[in-house]
Amino acid sequence: MRHLLSIEDLDRPAIERIVAQAGRFAEVSDREIKKVPALRGRMVLNLFYEASTRTRSSFELAAKRLSADVVNFAASGSSVEKGESLKDTVLTLSAHKPDAIVLRTPWAGASELVSGWCSAAIVNAGDGKHEHPTQALLDVYTLRERFGKIDGASIWIVGDVAHSRVARSNILAFQRMGANVTVAGPPTLIPRAIEELGCQVRYTLDELHGADVVYALRMQRERMSETWVPSLREYAAWYQINGRRLTPNQVLMHPGPVNRGVELSGEVVDSPQAVITAQVEAGVVVRMAVLYELLAGAREPRALSGEIAADQRATGDHRPTAEQRATGDHRPAADQRAAAEQRATGDHRPTADVASVSGASPVVGGPLT
Ligand code: MLT
Numbered sequence: 001m002r003h004l005l006s007i008e009d010l011d012r013p014a015i016e017r018i019v020a021q022a023g024r025f026a027e028v029s030d031r032e033i034k035k036v037p038a039l040r041g042r043m044v045l046n047l048f049y050e051a052s053t054r055t056r057s058s059f060e061l062a063a064k065r066l067s068a069d070v071v072n073f074a075a076s077g078s079s080v081e082k083g084e085s086l087k088d089t090v091l092t093l094s095a096h097k098p099d100a101i102v103l104r105t106p107w108a109g110a111s112e113l114v115s116g117w118c119s120a121a122i123v124n125a126g127d128g129k130h131e132h133p134t135q136a137l138l139d140v141y142t143l144r145e146r147f148g149k150i151d152g153a154s155i156w157i158v159g160d161v162a163h164s165r166v167a168r169s170n171i172l173a174f175q176r177m178g179a180n181v182t183v184a185g186p187p188t189l190i191p192r193a194i195e196e197l198g199c200q201v202r203y204t205l206d207e208l209h210g211a212d213v214v215y216a217l218r219m220q221r222e223r224m225s226e227t228w229v230p231s232l233r234e235y236a237a238w239y240q241i242n243g244r245r246l247t248p249n250q251v252l253m254h255p256g257p258v259n260r261g262v263e264l265s266g267e268v269v270d271s272p273q274a275v276i277t278a279q280v281e282a283g284v285v286v287r288m289a290v291l292y293e294l295l296a297g298a299r300e301p302r303a304l305s306g307e308i309a310a311d312q313r314a315t316g317d318h319r320p321t322a323e324q325r326a327t328g329d330h331r332p333a334a335d336q337r338a339a340a341e342q343r344a345t346g347d348h349r350p351t352a353d354v355a356s357v358s359g360a361s362p363v364v365g366g367p368l369t
Helices: 012-029 054-065 086-094 110-115 133-147 165-176 232-239 276-295 307-315 322-327 333-345 352-358
Strands: 043-048 069-074 100-105 121-127 154-158 180-184 200-202 213-216 251-253
Touching: 012 054, 012 133, 012 165, 012 276, 043 054, 043 086, 054 069, 054 100, 054 121, 054 133, 054 276, 069 086, 086 100, 086 110, 100 110, 100 276, 110 121, 121 133, 121 276, 133 165, 133 251, 133 276, 154 165, 165 180, 251 276
Parallel strands: 043 069, 043 100, 100 121, 154 180, 154 213, 180 200, 213 251
Antiparallel strands: none
16 A cells, blocks of 8 residues: 555455554554654655644554654644745645654645655545545444444434535445445435435435434534525424433444534433544554555565464564564564463463573473464
8 A cells, every 4th residue: 555545445354454454553552662663764744734623633642552653733833824825834844754644634635645746655634525534433443342243234414414424434434344325414415316326316314213323523614605504493403412322232433623503412422322532542553554555565565464473383483573562562473472372361481491591490382482
């Protein structure tokens, strides 16, 4: 994978691979020292032309946990305010030789344009109303953590679909993972011909009780040039997800930021059915996996399996595997398994491999290989 511009670039195996790698990075996030050397010496440039809390902070954290150097650029306070174009800004910052540029802009298609202007890997972190692929990946990750699989699940995406890049990426990603997707909202906020993406359309929430997952969208007023609903109060009366509409077995998602009292009532935001915080947590590990895939994984496609470690044992090549570099654990695979077993069993006597260099007595039963 050279860039991540759209979910259209990813088939199901690619989504599965990123989600699986994110799962491995989740283990790193549970460690006391949450850092691995996988991208040491690489540079990630976060180029944000739009406000962001979750996406920007999680990309920054993801790059730092992988030991990359990070440069954060926000359009406000930069030469953009003096009239510098996107192209000139990209060319200027490219002089620092970033390996990846994480780009958020209000312009649909901007990421694709930028991918033609420089040699860095481009990650689309939201381009206008078009796409937000890492949001879709972290949502797939969150649902997989919750349900194990998404195949056959009924997912309703409710609200301002017309102005939502999240809706477009998520319709594609959820369907690729086997879900049945329905979009629902006022007719003015559902784009014409959206069924061509394979989803169903509803203009009321009468059948919402049949959904396994309710994915609410914010009313994206910053992208509206006209009035699309009579008032927010009327919108909430018809489409707000609240305790009356959400049934106890449904999972509630939202990409954030939430407008409490508009698309969601306060009670459902704070209910155990809401996985909104889990989505934010997933953002870091999924973005680690995306950066890793673009900057390290692509060079060593077998790095995500145990095959290289097996080859090493056979050939006597003891350089660290890509997975070992990713997780920062440079012990041989057998030692890692032994240590994991010791953690699991609470048996802290040295393993045979440690014993052989330290002179201590080995674990009963010999080496755990
Ligand atoms: C986005 O940037 O699209 C957000 O994650 C969703 C929103 O702004 O409502």
